[in-house]
Amino acid sequence: MKKQLVAFLLIALISLSGPVLAAEPIKIGAFFALSGPAAFIGTPTKLVAEMVVEKINKDGGINGSPLELVVADTESDPQKALLAARRLVEREKVTALVGPTRTDTGMAVKAYLHQRRVPTVMTVGGDPVIMGDRFGPFDWIFKSPQRSSVAVSRVYEYLQSRGVTRVGLLTASDGFGKDGLSWLTSLAGEYGITITANEQFAPTDTDMTTQLVKIRATDPEFIICWTIGPAAALVSKNVQQLGLTIPLMHCHGIPDPKYLELAGDAADGTYMPSTKLMAAEQLSDDDPQKAVVMEFIRLYKDVYQFERQYPMNTHSGYAWDAIMLLAEALRKVGPDDPVAIRDALRQTSGFVGVSGVFTLSEEDHNGLDTDSLIIVKVEQGEWVMQ
Known part of the structure; x- marks a missing residue:
């Protein structure tokens, strides 16, 4: 009887804590400005990245495999950003990357990530990271913030x-x-x-x-x-x-x-x-983003309580969207083929995120419009x- 009771309690505990993910983890590199002048953006971005990875894993991961976030600090410096990217790609063997924090650091790593064929969803503001011609090829680079x-x-x-x-x-x-x-x-x-x-x-x-x-x-x-x-x-x-x-x-x-x-x-x-984060309560109930935005705010403020140290701002959802976009692609094609991951990102259509409704293509590696x-x-x- 005691053994049956113990077994029952264990099963109940497991069901309350969410699914147990025993498969090999999928490593995602995250490199943000955790020090230097852009740390006021990069540090809360890292916290959101950890928050969304935890949510994905609680919800069953990627087809049963957990995501593992491997974090690096760019120190708000373009050359340090390149060193961080190299470490994540060559030493940590990450499947994909999210980050960095600013346009200058994004441009510093763009050519390297293209050469290494690493699917990357950046959290930078500027457009050159996803522009070609004189800015260099952007086949492997995407970004979650709106284009300038x-x-x-x-x-x-x-x-x-x-x-x-x-x-x-x-x-x-x-x-x-x-x-x-x-x-x-x-x-x-x-x-x-x-x-x-x-x-x-x-x-x-x-x-x-x-x-x-x-x-x-x-x-x-x-x-x-x-x-x-x-x-x-x-x-x-x-x-x-x-x-x-x-x-x-x-x-x-x-x-x-x-x-x-x-x-x-x-x-x-x-x-x-x-972004709609800053006036979420003022959105109409039929806005397709409202439910996602309100859930993000609930997690950010009430569950993880990041608001106490890092009051929410228009940047706050960028890492959420970047990782969610990668997760959607990984669910479709798995983690083993970088080309398939890139192509799945390009085929994203109507994905409702915190920053907008994303519809990407081979030409548009952002997928957000003025709405x-x-x-x-x-x-x-x-x-x-x-």
Whole structure:
């Protein structure tokens, strides 16, 4: 009787803890900026990657095989990112990769990952990682954040809907800023937009008033700033200090409680495109993403309680989507053939993620359109969907 009771209790315990995955694990490399200037993005991205791997394994893994996440730190440095990628691929023998954190580090590893034929879903903002021609082949590189071109198109759609035709540009001189600038200038004509001024700044600059004064002199109806990190808050403060009444539009990398903290009341009245995470409660019930977004928020805030140390921002879902996209491909074709994994990623259609509904192709290794982004305005420290 005692033996039967023990056996019963063991079975009950196993059923409560989820399926037991005894098969060989599938190793996924994850390389993010866990130190250096981009660590404020990379560290919570790693936590989300671990969270989604745990969820996948609790749900049965990949056809009975658990995922194993092997983590490396890029130190926010392009050369260190390449060393991290080499270690994960050559020493750890990972099946695929997710990461890195910033466009510059993504470009540093792009050629190597193409040469080694490693399916990689990046979590970087810039488009060059999935662009060919002078940027090099992108056969093995995908990315989960919206393309800069999609974010620019969403901004221009919104401005066009408001009858805006004249904008001044203020962009960072790093890879992300240059990528944004190229799309802001090349797409403007499609939306009837005239660029009245085009000013740049270094991401480490602490005052952009000179550039803003030059932009003001050209009489734009909106100012568009394209940068990530603390520089955006400085621009908002400079706009306030100058007493400018011209509305300010930031890029899709800015919706973040840190921006609100750094900019203070200068954030009020600023606009930006955002993933739906930042205004989830304001989504209509028939939005196909709402259930996925709300589940992500529940896990992030209530179950894993990451919110306490890393308040959720527009970047928070990128690692979730990257790993989920890989998991979908691995379920279809298994872990043994890199070409099959790549092709399965390319055939993804209608996959509902945190950042949008993904439909990829051989030409489009991102698969998100402008409907994946909302425009939010900061009103009294809150994100209000426009």
